[in-house]
Amino acid sequence: MFRRTFWFSTGVAAGVWATTKVNRKLKQLTPESLAATAANKAIEAGHRLKDRAVGFALDVRDNMARREAELGDALGLNADPELPAPHRRYAVIENRNDPKYIENTTYSNNRNEDH
Template sequence: MFRRTFWFSTGVAAGVWATAKVNRKLRQLTPESVAATAANKALETGHRIKDRAVGFALDVRDNMARREAELGEALGLDAPVDRELPPSRRLAAIENHHSPKYVEGSTYPTYSYNRNEDH
């Protein structure tokens, strides 16, 4: 009698367990549940991609700053700046040696300002 009760109880427990497992799986396969699972996976993937992209952008920015420093050092851009003004230069457009108004030997061209000279 004990043996029959044991096997009967074991069968009932197995049936309850199997029914619960099948019902749980069926609930997971409903369209709403599948859509929710897909949305959750997409969000997780998006967060993972964003974290990697941010890490990549930070790496690129660090390497860019390091390379700019290397180039600045190689080109001497980081050297102290000379605060003196460069010497003044005469403009080539002003020096017209073929003009009858140009006076030889002067530092800057001198012109006659007689307004009636050309008329």
């Protein structure tokens, strides 16, 4: 008698377990669930891609700055930022009264003037 009760209980438990597993799998395979899963995976992939792109951009910027410093050292640009006094050049103040700066008012560059 106990043997039959044991096997009956074991069969009922196995049936409940199998039914639960099948129902869960069927719910996962509905179109709504598949769409939600695909959307979640796409969002995760986008986040991973963005993180990698940001990391790549930071690496490129760091390496670019390092290489620029190396080139500046090789060319002697970083040695002394100010030139010696005899080699300094000063900006020339332009004379706006010079004839080459006087605007010619006889011509109009506006092609839409007559329209």
